[in-house]
Amino acid sequence: AQKVTQAQTEISVVEKEDVTLDCVYETRDTTYYLFWYKQPPSGELVFLIRRNSFDEQNEISGRYSWNFQKSTSSFNFTITASQVVDSAVYFCALSGPFSGAGSYQLTFGKGTKLSVIP
Amino acid sequence: EAQVTQNPRYLITVTGKKLTVTCSQNMNHEYMSWYRQDPGLGLRQIYYSMNVEVTDKGDVPEGYKVSRKEKRNFPLILESPSPNQTSLYFCASSLSAGRYLAFFGQGTRLTVV
Numbered sequence: 001a002q003k004v005t006q007a008q009t010e011i012s013v014v015e016k017e018d019v020t021l022d023c024v025y026e027t028r029d030t031t032y033y034l035f036w037y038k039q040p041p042s043g044e045l046v047f048l049i050r051r052n053s054f055d056e057q058n059e060i061s062g063r064y065s066w067n068f069q070k071s072t073s074s075f076n077f078t079i080t081a082s083q084v085v086d087s088a089v090y091f092c093a094l095s096g097p098f099s100g101a102g103s104y105q106l107t108f109g110k111g112t113k114l115s116v117i118p
Numbered sequence: 119e120a121q122v123t124q125n126p127r128y129l130i131t132v133t134g135k136k137l138t139v140t141c142s143q144n145m146n147h148e149y150m151s152w153y154r155q156d157p158g159l160g161l162r163q164i165y166y167s168m169n170v171e172v173t174d175k176g177d178v179p180e181g182y183k184v185s186r187k188e189k190r191n192f193p194l195i196l197e198s199p200s201p202n203q204t205s206l207y208f209c210a211s212s213l214s215a216g217r218y219l220a221f222f223g224q225g226t227r228l229t230v231v
Contacts (some may be wrong), residue, residue, distance in 0.1 A: 009158070029155060045208065045222040104149065104168060105218060106210075110160040 006109035021077040023092030033095040124223035141209030150192040154205040197229040
């Protein structure tokens with residue numbers, strides 16, 4: 001069975017600090033995708049990034065960066081120079097395999113609530 | 119504009135009164151699913167549909183029904199709602215299975231009293 005663990009339930013940082021949100025996953029599949037979603041106070045889910053199981057390159061997008069390490073089954077998310085607008089709940093998610101049984105699964109972690117204090 | 123539309127956005131109802139939350143997508147996606155979000159539990163899948171007339175249970179299907187008579191629509195039916203179904207519900211659609219990006223609706227906040 002798949003599992004996604006976001007051990008940090010809540011994090012508070014002061015504006016301009018860097019913050020890393022941890023995500024550890026478990027799967028027996030050799031092919032899968034990993035996602036990060038942001039849920040601001042307004043409630044909608046905002047897609048941030050998707051990485052496939054073959055691509056361990058780290059990615060940077062502005063103040064956001066992601067570190068994918070298959071060896072430790074982790075897909076961590078770092079916000080550099082945090083801003084108040086980054087305050088939200090962040091979810092990590094794991095897909096099923098590209099095809100076959102379980103390919104329709106999308107398993108979410110329980111989320112990490114980030115509060116950025118001015 | 120590509121989107122998944124849920125209605126209503128907010129609903130307060132009483133125990134036992136049947137209700138339907140509608141979900142519609144305009145992207146011709148095969149795959150649609152319903153999730154519920156509860157504090158401290160993240161999003162959990164209720165039901166999913168691989169195509170018209172093909173549905174299957176997710177992790178928490180008890181107390182819910184779905185139907186997929188048309189590709190674009192995937193309503194969630196609560197035949198006899200109970201207070202433990204008070205939650206935030208999300209509908210999602212994608213081209214196929216998890217390898218494709220899921221588009222989420224805006225969410226429906228349901229309160230059962």
